[in-house]
Amino acid sequence: MDVSFILVILLFGAAATWFVGDKLASKAALIFSTAALAATLYVIYRYNQGAPVSFIYLWNQSPRIFLGFQADGLSLTMTLLTTALTPIIVFSSFGNLFPKTRAFYALILFMAFAMVGTFLSVDGLVYYVFWELSLIPIYFIALIWGSGTAEERKKSVIKFFIYTFAGSLFMLVAFVYLYQRTGSFLNLHLYKAMLTSTEQTWIFAAFFLAYAIKTPIIPFHTWQANVYQKAPTAGTMLLSGIMLKMALFSIIRWQLPITPWAANEYKYIVIGLCIAGVIYGSILALKQTDLKKLLAYSSLAHVGLIAAGAYTLTLDGLRGAFLQMIAHGFVVVGLFFAAEVINRRFETGEISGMGGIRVQSPKFTSMFMILVLASVALPGTFNFVGEFEVLYSLAQSNIWFAVIGGTTIILGAFYMLRMFQQVMLGEKNEKFFADVTVSEGAVFVIILAVLLFFGLYPKPITDFITPELEKVLVYINRFNK
Amino acid sequence: METNLALLLLFAPFAGFLINIFFGKKLSKTLTGTLGTVAVAVSFAATLYFFLQVLQTKTPVMVNLFEWLHLANFTVNFSFQLDQLSLLWLMFVTGIGTLIHMYSISYMHDDENMHKFFAYLNLFVFFMITLVMGSNLLIMFIGWEGVGLCSYLLIGFWYKNQEYNDAAKKAFIMNRIGDLGFLIGIFILAYLFHTVEYDLMKAELENGWSVDKAWLGIAMLCLFIGACGKSAQLPLYTWLPDAMAGPTPVSALIHAATMVTAGIFMITRLNFLFNLTPDVLEIIAVVGAVTSLVAASIGLVQNDIKKVLAYSTVSQLGLIFLALGLGAYEIAVFHVITHAFFKACLFLGSGSVIHALHGEQDMRNMGGLRKVMKITFVTFLISTLAISGLPPFSGFFSKDEILMTAFHHNKPLWVIGSLASIMTAFYMFRLLYLTFYKDFRGTEEQKHHLHESPTLITFPLIVLAILALVGGAISLPGMSWLNEYLAPVMAKPAEHHHLGNTEYMLMGIAVVGALIGIGVAYAKYIKKGEVPPADAQITGVTNVLYNKYYVDEIYTAIIIKPIYAIGSFFKNVTEVALSGFVFGLGRAATLLGNQGKTVQNGSIGFYLLVFVLGVCSILGYIFLVK
C-alpha cells in the first residue's frame, strides 16, 4: 500500500458520494474521508518502519512526465493535515441542510483529492495540474452554496478564481522554462539546477506571484475576505485550513530549493512584505463588523507570519512555519466552525447582532474561548510552538522583524478578545442560543485535543519533519559556499 | 518520590481546576469551595515539605520531565527547579492562596457561578506555581501568560457587565505588551547563551562565556518591559486599578499578593544577569521610584476603597522595583513577602467591609464600622500600621531597608521613596478613618444590615494580620535570616549596613514621616471630620489626581484612537484601492476585448480585404525586405 491509495480512496469516494444520492451522501463522504485518514496513518506507520511507500510511474516519454507521489516527512504531514481536517469539515457540515447534497459532499472529497495530490506530487507538471484542479471544486462550492446575493457572490468568487488562476499561470511558465533548461520536471532534478542569478530572479518572481496570491500575502490578498465571508463555512474551512497551506508548503517544497540565490537576495523585501501583512491584517481585523471577515483578516495576519518564517531560510524558521501551518489549519477551522455554530442559531454574521451568548451556553463559550486563546498563541497551545519558532528565527534575521512581527501578540489579543467580548459576553441575548449539540461539541473537542496535545508535546511532528527540512536546507544553501 | 511530590505540588491545583470546571455545577457550593481550598492546601503542604528539606540540605530539587521545544541552537524541557527562591515564593503563594480560597468559600457563596470562580482561582495557582517552579525562561513564560489569562478570566468574572469585560481585556492586552518584551528578551538570551535554563546560563557565565554586553543590556531591558507589564509599573500600570472590577478575593490574591510580584520574581531569578547591566538596573530604580510616587499621589484622593488599595499596590511595587534597581534583591524579596501579608489582609478586610455593605465600595458612604466589625477593624488597623511603616510592624523593616539602601546609593531616589512613603501613611489612614471612624454615612437599610463577617472570612484576616505584625522577623536589620537563606541563589552577597548613627537617623526620619502622614490624616478626617466631596465638586490639582493624571485618556488619544484611525484608512482607502486595482485589471481586459470586437464587423468584404492586404504584406516582406 503506497501513498497513491490515499488519492484513489478520495477520488473513488468523491464518485461514490455522488452516486449514492442525496440522502446518504453526507455519511458516505464521512466514511470515505475517514478511510483516507486511516490510510494516511497506515502509510505513515509503514513509512516510519522504512517501507517504500512512494509511487512513481513514467507517464509520458516526451516531454518526460512522471506520475509520481513522494512520501516524505513534509508531504506526509501535509497529507495528514488534509485527511484529518476533511472528515472534521465533512462532519461539521452535518448540521446544515444543503440543496444538491451529493454534489456538495462529492466536491469536498474531490477537493481533498486535488490538495493531497498537490502535496504529494514530485513532478512539476503533475503538481501544477493538481494545484489548478483544486480550484474547480472550491469555485463551485462557493458559488452554489455561498451566502449573500447571487450577484455579489459571483463577483467575489470569479475574482478569486481568475486572480489565483492568473497567478498560477506564471508558475506554469516557470516550470516550462525549467524543463527547457534541465530537461526534467522532477523536483529533485530541479533542486540541483544551477541557474544564473537572472534566471533565478525571474523564476522566483513567477513562483512568488502564484504563492503570494494563494497564501495570500499583501498586497495580493484582496480576494480573500470576501470569499471567506461569502463561501459556505465548509468552503471557508477548506480554503483557510488547507488550501492556503498549499501555497506555504509549495514555498518550502518548490520555490526556495529551486531558486535559493534569489530567495536569499530578496529575503528582506519578501519578509518585510509578509510582516507588513501581519500588522495590516491585524489592524483591519479590528475594523471588521462581520465575524467571518474578521477571522479572514486575522488569518491574513497569521499566514503573513508563517510565510515570513519560511523566507528566513533558517531551520527554525522553516520548522516554525511548518508547525504553525498545521496549528493554524486546526485553529482556523475551529474558529470558522464557531462562527458557523453562531450563524446556525442567530442566522447572522454581523457581530453587532450577537452578544450575550455566554449566559446561555457555557460549553460553547469554553470551547470558543480556548480556540481564541490558541489563536493568540497562548503558551501550551500548538500555535505558540510555531509562533515561537517563527519569531525566534525572525529575531535572528533582524531583531526588528521579531519586534514588529511580534506585535501580532498584542494586536491579536486586542482584536480577538474584543471580538469575543462583543460576540459572547454581556447581558443575555434576547434570541435563544442553544448550547452546542453532541456532534458540534465533538468537532470542537477533536480540534482542541489536537491543539493542546501538540502544544505540550510537539516532538512527534518535529521529529518527523526536521530531517526533511534539513535536506531542503542543504539545497537552499547550495549557492553559498 | 521527590519527583512525584513535586508533581503533586504542581498539579494539585490543576486537578482542583479540572474537577470544578467539569463537575462543579453538580456539586454543592460548599463542596466546590472546599475542594478548591484543599487542592491549594495540598500544594502548600508539599511546599512546606520541600522548604524544610532544602532548609536542611541546601541543595535544590530538580525535576526534568520531557523535551518540549527543539530549536536549532537550544532545546527547552519541561523541567522544574525547587530552590531557595522558588520555595520561598511558593510558600506565600500557596499559603496565602489557601487562606484566600478559604475566605472565598464564604465571600462568593451567593454567586451562581461559584464553581467557576474556584476553578479559575485554582487554575491561577497552578500557573503561578508553574511560573515560579520552572527551571527555564520558557516554562516561566507559560506560567506568565497563564496567570495573565486567569487574571483576564477573573477580572471579567461578572461577564454580564461590559465595563468589567473592558477592564479584563485591558489587563490582558497591557500584559501582552510586556509579554512581547519578555519574548524578545528570551530570544536574545537564547541567542547569546544557547540555552534558556537559569542554571546553565549561570554556569556559562561562571566559566567565562563571553557575552555581548550591548545585546545583553537590550535583552535585560526587554525583560524589564515584561516585568513592567505584569507588575504594573510605569508606563504599563493602568490596568491594575481597573482590575479591581474582579471579585475582592481576586484582587487580594492576584492583584496584590502574587501575580503582580511575578516581574519581581523574574528579575530576582535573573539577578546574575541584571548585575552585569548596571545601566538597566538604574533604569529599573528610576522607573520604580517614579511609579511609587505617581501611584501614591493618585491614591491620595481616590474614594473607592479598592482603588486606593490598588494604587497603594502599584506604589509599593514601585518601591520594590527601586530596591531591585539598587541591586538589593534580598530586600526586594523581603518587601514582597511583607507586602503580600499586609496587602492581602487589607484587601480581604476591604472585602469584608464590602460584603457587610452589600457591594458598596465608595468610602464616602462608609464610616463608623469599627463598632460593628471589630475583628475586621483590628486586623485592618494592624495592616495599615504595617504598610505605613511604623515599628514594630513588618512593613517598617522592609520599607526602611529599601529607603536605607536608596540613601546609600542614590539620594534623589531616597527622597522620592520617602515622599511616597509619607503619602502612603496619609492615604492609608485616610482610608482607615473614613471607613471605620465617625458615624455611618450609608443608607438606613445598609445600616440595618451591618454585621461582622463569618469565621471563614475573619480567620484568614487574623492569620494575615498576625503575619503582618511579626513578618518582619525574617530579616531584622543586622541579623537577617532571609539574606542568609537566599545567599545561594544570589550572584552577589547581600550588602550589609552597619547600624550606625546614619541608619538610626534614617529610621527616625522614616517613622517621623509616617507619623506626619498619619497626623495630617487625623487632623483632616477625625478632628475636622471632613468627608471627600462628590465627584462634581472636585477641582484643581485634586481633580487631576482624581482623574489619575488623565493617563488613560492620553493613552486612548495617542494609541487606541490612531490605531482605529489607521484601521479606517486601511479599510476605506487602501483596501478599496487595492481591490479597485485588481478589478481595474479585469476591466482593462474587457475594454481591450471591446476594442477588438469592432474589427469583427461581420462584413465579408472587409474580412477579405484585410486578408488580401495581409497576404500582400507578408509576401512583400519576404520578397522585398529580405
Next chain:
Amino acid sequence: MENILQQVGIDNYIYLSTLLFCVGIFGVLFRRNAIVMFMSIEIMLNAVNLLLVAFSTYHQDAAGQVFVFFSMAVAAAEVAVGLAILVAVYRNHNGIDIDNLKKLKG
C-alpha cells in the same frame, strides 16, 4: 508540345496566370454578389491550375498535371457545396448580397 511552349515562352504563362489571379482577387473584393464572388474565386483557382500545368510541361514532369486533375475534381465538388450554401442563403435572406450577410459579427 515543346514547340508551343518555346514559341510562347513560360514568361507569358506566368503573366497570364498572374493577370487571371488578380482579376479574381479584384472580383472577390469589389463585387457584392455572392455568385460573382464565387466565380471570381474559381478564376483564381484556375489561374493557379494554369500555372501548375505550364510548369509541369516546363519541367517535363507529369506530376503537376496529375495534381491539376485532382484540384479540378475537388473544385467541382466545392462548387457543388458552395452553390448549395448560396441557395440556402438565398432562401433565408431573399438575396445574396454579401452586405446583408453580417451574422459573423462578433
